[in-house]
Amino acid sequence: MPDFSFQVQNRCSHTWARTGVLRTPHGEVPTPVFAPVGTQGTVKTMSPRELDELGVSLVLANTYHLYLRPGSEVIADLGGLHKFMAWEGPILTDSGGFQIFSMEHLRRIDDDGVTFRSHVDGSEHRFTPVKAIEVQEQLGADIIVALDVCTPYPSDHEHNHVALQRTHRWAERCLQAQTRSDQMLLGVVQGGTYGDLREESALYLTSIGFSGYAIGGLSVGEPKEVMHEMLDITVPLLPDDKPRHLLGVGSPEDLFECVARGIDMFDCALPTRVARNGTFFTREGRLNIRNARYKEDPGPVQEGCRCYACQGFSRAYLRHLVMAKEILGLHLATVHNLHFMLSLMTEIREAIEKRRFPALRDGFVSSYKVVDYGVRMRDREAWARRLHTSEEVAAD
Amino acid sequence: MPDFSFQVQNRCSHTWARTGVLRTPHGEVPTPVFAPVGTQGTVKTMSPRELDELGVSLVLANTYHLYLRPGSEVIADLGGLHKFMAWEGPILTDSGGFQIFSMEHLRRIDDDGVTFRSHVDGSEHRFTPVKAIEVQEQLGADIIVALDVCTPYPSDHEHNHVALQRTHRWAERCLQAQTRSDQMLLGVVQGGTYGDLREESALYLTSIGFSGYAIGGLSVGEPKEVMHEMLDITVPLLPDDKPRHLLGVGSPEDLFECVARGIDMFDCALPTRVARNGTFFTREGRLNIRNARYKEDPGPVQEGCRCYACQGFSRAYLRHLVMAKEILGLHLATVHNLHFMLSLMTEIREAIEKRRFPALRDGFVSSYKVVDYGVRMRDREAWARRLHTSEEVAAD
Numbered sequence: 001m002p003d004f005s006f007q008v009q010n011r012c013s014h015t016w017a018r019t020g021v022l023r024t025p026h027g028e029v030p031t032p033v034f035a036p037v038g039t040q041g042t043v044k045t046m047s048p049r050e051l052d053e054l055g056v057s058l059v060l061a062n063t064y065h066l067y068l069r070p071g072s073e074v075i076a077d078l079g080g081l082h083k084f085m086a087w088e089g090p091i092l093t094d095s096g097g098f099q100i101f102s103m104e105h106l107r108r109i110d111d112d113g114v115t116f117r118s119h120v121d122g123s124e125h126r127f128t129p130v131k132a133i134e135v136q137e138q139l140g141a142d143i144i145v146a147l148d149v150c151t152p153y154p155s156d157h158e159h160n161h162v163a164l165q166r167t168h169r170w171a172e173r174c175l176q177a178q179t180r181s182d183q184m185l186l187g188v189v190q191g192g193t194y195g196d197l198r199e200e201s202a203l204y205l206t207s208i209g210f211s212g213y214a215i216g217g218l219s220v221g222e223p224k225e226v227m228h229e230m231l232d233i234t235v236p237l238l239p240d241d242k243p244r245h246l247l248g249v250g251s252p253e254d255l256f257e258c259v260a261r262g263i264d265m266f267d268c269a270l271p272t273r274v275a276r277n278g279t280f281f282t283r284e285g286r287l288n289i290r291n292a293r294y295k296e297d298p299g300p301v302q303e304g305c306r307c308y309a310c311q312g313f314s315r316a317y318l319r320h321l322v323m324a325k326e327i328l329g330l331h332l333a334t335v336h337n338l339h340f341m342l343s344l345m346t347e348i349r350e351a352i353e354k355r356r357f358p359a360l361r362d363g364f365v366s367s368y369k370v371v372d373y374g375v376r377m378r379d380r381e382a383w384a385r386r387l388h389t390s391e392e393v394a395a396d
Numbered sequence: 397m398p399d400f401s402f403q404v405q406n407r408c409s410h411t412w413a414r415t416g417v418l419r420t421p422h423g424e425v426p427t428p429v430f431a432p433v434g435t436q437g438t439v440k441t442m443s444p445r446e447l448d449e450l451g452v453s454l455v456l457a458n459t460y461h462l463y464l465r466p467g468s469e470v471i472a473d474l475g476g477l478h479k480f481m482a483w484e485g486p487i488l489t490d491s492g493g494f495q496i497f498s499m500e501h502l503r504r505i506d507d508d509g510v511t512f513r514s515h516v517d518g519s520e521h522r523f524t525p526v527k528a529i530e531v532q533e534q535l536g537a538d539i540i541v542a543l544d545v546c547t548p549y550p551s552d553h554e555h556n557h558v559a560l561q562r563t564h565r566w567a568e569r570c571l572q573a574q575t576r577s578d579q580m581l582l583g584v585v586q587g588g589t590y591g592d593l594r595e596e597s598a599l600y601l602t603s604i605g606f607s608g609y610a611i612g613g614l615s616v617g618e619p620k621e622v623m624h625e626m627l628d629i630t631v632p633l634l635p636d637d638k639p640r641h642l643l644g645v646g647s648p649e650d651l652f653e654c655v656a657r658g659i660d661m662f663d664c665a666l667p668t669r670v671a672r673n674g675t676f677f678t679r680e681g682r683l684n685i686r687n688a689r690y691k692e693d694p695g696p697v698q699e700g701c702r703c704y705a706c707q708g709f710s711r712a713y714l715r716h717l718v719m720a721k722e723i724l725g726l727h728l729a730t731v732h733n734l735h736f737m738l739s740l741m742t743e744i745r746e747a748i749e750k751r752r753f754p755a756l757r758d759g760f761v762s763s764y765k766v767v768d769y770g771v772r773m774r775d776r777e778a779w780a781r782r783l784h785t786s787e788e789v790a791a792d
Contacts, residue, residue, distance in 0.1 A: 041716065045723045048708070070691065070716045078694055078712055086708045296470055312444070312482045316474055320437065320466045327441045327723055 003182045004211060006243045012357045016235060016262030019352045022243055024090040024142035025182050026082060027057070031243065031264040032348060034255065034341045035060045035092060036272060040069070041085040044272050045331040046338070048087045054307075054335070055342050058143075059087055060267040063135055064096035068118050068125070072138035080140030092143040092267065095132045095188070098216070098248065101150035109149065111166065129173035137180050145214055145247075146174035148188040153221040160192035168204050175208060186214040186245060193226050195233045202237035213238050214245040215263075219254070228257060235262035252281055252344055253370050256361045259348055271341050275333035278322040280309075281340040285369030289333070294319045307339035308332070399578045400607060402427075402639045408753045412631060412658030415748045418639055420486040420538035421578050422478060423453070427639065428655045428744060430737045431456045431488060431663040436465070437481040440668050441727040442734070444483045450703075450731070451738050454539075455483055456663040459531055460492035464514050464521075468534035476536030488539040488663065491528045491584070494612070494644065497546035505545065507562065525569035533576050541610055541643075542570035544584040549617040556588035564600050571604060582610040582641055589622050591629045598633035609634050610641040611659075615650070624653060631658035648677055648740055649766050652757045655744055667737050671729035674718040676705075677736040681765030685729070690715045703735035704728070 003025045010019040022029040035058040036043045036051065043051060043059060051059065061081060066072060075084045081091055100107050100116045107116035113128030127135075132147035147170050149163040167190045178185055187210035191197030205213065215234055218227045231246075238244055245265035246258050255266060271281065278289045280301045287301060297315035305311075309318065309332035321329025344364075351360040399421045406415040418425040431454040432439045432447065439447060439455060447455065457477060462468060471480045477487055496503050496512045503512035509524030523531075528543035543566050545559040563586045574581055583606035587593030601609065611630055614623045627642075634640055641661035642654055651662060667677065674685045676697045683697060693711035701707075705714065705728035717725025740760075747756040 040720045040722055041713070042722050042724045045727075047704070047724060047727070049704070065720075069720060070712070074692055074712070077692060078710065084710070084713055084716075086713070295466065296473060298474055308443070308445070314474065314480070316466070316470070317437075317480055317482070320480075324436045324461075324465060326436055326438050327726065328438045328443060330723065331441075331443070331727075 004184045006212070006241065008240065010353045012260075012352050013355065014358045015260040015361075017259045017348075017352050017357050018262065018264070019349050020243070020264060022090075022264075024184070026088060026090045026142050029057045029090050029265075030349060032255070032259045032345060033058050033265050034345045035265065035267040036338055036341075037062075037267055037269040038085065038087075039269070040065045041075075041081065043334075043338075044276065045327070045334045048085065050335065051087065051338075052089070054338050055346075056089065056338070058090045058092060058265070060092045060094065061085070061139070061141065062096070062099060063093045063132065063139065064099035066093075066139060067096060067135050068120050072135045076138040076140070080138075082140065090143070091141040092245075092265075093136050093139050093141040093145065094247065095136070095145040095147040096127055097132070097148050097188075098150050100127060101152075104152075109166075111169075113147075114149075129170040130177040133174050133177040133179075133185075137178075137183065140180075141183065143184045143186060143212070143245075145186045146171045146188055146210075148190055148216055150217055150220075151190070151192050153193065153217075155192060157192075157194055157197070160190075160194055160197055163192075164190050164197050164201055168201070171205060171210075172208055175210070184211045186210060186212045188214045188216040188247070189234055189238075190217050191230075192217055193222050193230065195229065198230050198234045199237060202234050206237065206239060210242070212243040212245065214247050216247045218246065219249045224257070228261065231258060231261040231263070238262075251370075252341065253365070253368060255341070255344055255348065256364055259352075260357070260361060271337035272334050275337045276330045278319075278329070278333060279337075280318075280333055281337050283364070283367055286371055289315060289319045289322050289329075291319075301336060302340075305336070305339070306343075307336045309336040309339075400580045402608070402637065404636065406749045408656075408748050409751065410754045411656040411757075413655045413744075413748050413753050414658065414660070415745050416639070416660060418486075418660075420580070422484060422486045422538050425453045425486050425661075426745060427660040428651070428741060429454050429661050430651065430741045431661065432668060432734055432737075433458075433663055433665040434481065434483075435665070436461045437471075437477065439730075439734075440672065441723070441730045444481065446731065447483065447734075448485070450734050451742075452485065452734070454486045454488060454661070456488045456490065457481070457535070457537065458492070458495060459489045459528070459535065460495035462489075462535060463492060463531050464516050468531045472534040472536070476534075478536065486539070487537040488641075488661075489532050489535050489537040489541065490643065491532070491541040491543040492523055493528070493544050493584075494546050496523060497548075500548075505562075507565075509543075510545075525566040526573040529570050529573040529581075533574075533579065536576075537579065539580045539582060539608070539641075541582045542567045542584055542606075544586055544612055546613055546616075547586070547588050549589065549613075551588060553588075553590055553593070556586075556590055556593055559588075560586050560593050560597055564597070567601060567606075568604055571606070580607045582606060582608045584610045584612040584643070585630055585634075586613050587626075588613055589618050589626060591625065594626050594630045595633060598630050602633065602635060606638070608639040608641065610643050612643045614642065615645045620653070624657065627654060627657040627659070634658075647766075648737065649761070649764060651737070651740055651744065652760055655748075656753070656757060667733035668730050671733045672726045674715075674725070674729060675733075676714075676729055677733050679760070679763055682767055685711060685715045685718050685725075687715075697732060698736075701732070701735070702739075703732045705732040705735075 005023045008020045020031045136144040148167045187205040189201045191201045243264045246263045294315040300310040351357040401419045404416045416427045532540040544563045583601040585597045587597045639660045642659045690711040696706040747753040
């Protein structure tokens with residue numbers, strides 16, 4: 001895999017936290033990294049120029065959505081996803097598995113793949129491990145992901161065991177199906193909330209050997225402690241010299257807890273999705289700008305924040321935009337939340353380098369008010385419903 | 397009126413076209429000028445920084461909308477509209493009359509004013525000439541507009557005559573009500589499609605004396621030739637040394653035809669509204685990016701265009717964004733259409749300076765395919781319905 005390298009640079013002496021550099025054909029990614037989600041080949045409300053200005057180093061795009069519309073062949077014919085979406089930096093595409101498995105009533109799984117209906121037009125499609133790689137090779141992202149079987153939470157041990165065996169067979173087929181040498185393929189550790197299955201999965205996948213590892217099936221409704229326990233079991237079994245991506249995570253507080261457990265890469269639609277509902281991240285917790293108390297508030301969302309939204313506009317104006325359903329409001333909230341996540345990650349990397357990560361983590365946790373987990377779960381359920389029932393602008 | 401000046405600089409020898417400079421407390425406006433519409437205190441999808449980059453020199457905001465939400469007192473308390481929307485350049489607010497009169501079933505007019513219901517929450521409000529000035533003084537735009545009575549098209553001579561008498565009495569009251577000296581107040585010439593009434597209106601308003609004149613009640617459904625005829629009658633009766641604003645106009649072709657008839661200032665939501673439907677202006681006419689022929693088109697919307705949308709993205713990608721209802725698509729179409737209108741106006745000013753305006757106009761007309769007027773009318777009716785029935789993101 002000559003187009004890639006991953007080097008660990010600094011380690012925290014009290015936790016599993018580490019910094020590193022992931023080199024890809026489209027540039028370097030300093031880790032730990034937060035990747036904004038560009039579901040349909042665009043990070044909602046953001047131009048590529050603005051992503052660049054914010055310091056984004058990696059963007060995630062969803063294979064499921066792009067395969068259906070405009071079609072991966074169309075994107076390939078136009079020169080690949082980088083050219084299509086005019087983003088010259090590194091891109092990661094997922095396998096499409098998570099989206100397909102979240103549409104419970106629209107898909108049928110068998111040993112060789114999964115048959116599903118499009119949420120766009122109801123047409124029938126089939127993804128196999130080989131097909132998932134073929135589509136991702138057409139898209140041409142720098143980092144691609146093996147097709148896995150995602151289980152809902154909660155689900156029993158037997159169900160997870162069966163799903164895991166399929167995930168492992170599919171992982172092998174994905175490795176064999178890969179024809180491009182300029183894409184890093186991540187295997188996906190599954191196993192639900194069962195430690196023995198997570199262990200089995202990590203050992204099996206590392207035995208067949210991937211150039212990087214993703215951890216899937218977490219942050220799907222289980223308590224935070226369970227997610228942390230699964231990471232505590234899984235990460236030590238993964239090779240130290242390969243990057244580790246935690247799929248679909250996380251919130252600001254997740255960054256600290258999961259970096260501390262050895263995660264190098266994150267992607268999550270949360271910061272951009274809640275932005276479009278008027279929620280701004282602050283060091284004190286989430287601020288919903290729709291609250292009437294901000295109607296005449298002349299101050300910025302967060303004092304001292306260097307983002308364009310906080311530098312240029314009052315809470316009163318941002319509230320007005322959101323209440324009046326103005327697109328600029330959704331955009332400015334997105335700018336702020338992405339800036340927040342990226343700045344947090346920069347601080348985390350610097351703290352690891354300077355051997356004061358535990359202090360940064362303690363400081364953050366002591367001031368940041370975490371929203372109860374159930375709220376995120378309801379967000380997620382609402383999202384899953386929306387995915388196949390509508391195409392509203394706000395859908396991720 | 398020491399805060400303002402208007403100087404005519406160049407004249408076309410074949411038409412009434414002229415260039416000039418309008419100086420305001422927030423900067424100079426080279427004329428003829430096209431002002432983008434920022435209905436609710438934001439030009440939809442655009443940040444003030446982006447407006448500045450495009451070379452926007454004047455923004456229009458709607459008094460009716462801002463009075464209702466967030467409220468003109470709120471904006472005054474926050475330091476006025478410039479500070480509120482973070483736009484440091486010149487702003488023009490209309491009187492609110494057009495919006496109120498377009499809601500036929502939600503308002504009652506009498507000799508002293510008009511009582512109406514809010515499209516936001518159904519609450520009852522009343523605008524009189526004095527109130528319209530008071531609200532616009534709270535907002536604090538550089539250029540404000542007298543409250544006028546707008547008639548629908550078609551409507552008979554008698555109806556227009558009665559409305560015109562009210563418009564004239566209200567114009568006087570607005571002049572008397574004005575207390576700020578840092579705002580230029582425009583009187584509004586009305587008279588529907590009746591030449592004698594337009595003549596009467598122009599003579600009356602100039603006799604009481606405004607620092608600038610707006611022409612209202614045109615482009616509301618009448619044939620283009622009638623609009624041109626009304627301008628041919630009205631403009632020669634207005635003082636040569638005062639700016640002339642044509643309210644709510646226009647399309648690209650309107651800029652040429654109305655500049656040729658002596659108009660200095662335009663505002664229109666058309667370029668930004670059609671953008672959000674996927675329509676891009678080109679030198680050949682309107683291009684609807686939703687057309688299937690663009691699905692795999694790697695070229696820009698307009699070859700040679702210097703806007704960010706054309707410099708960075710293919711027709712195929714822009715079509716994908718619009719089809720997938722992605723906000724970036726609406727934004728890029730808006731950027732392109734505003735760039736198109738502003739570039740056209742720059743070319744027009746340069747052509748007038750260099751005494752080749754008639755040639756530019758002929759060249760444009762020969763290549764630009766005009767969409768039939770009825771389409772714009774249906775746009776307008778749809779807009780009027782939308783105004784009081786919904787708050788969709790796309791509404792202007």
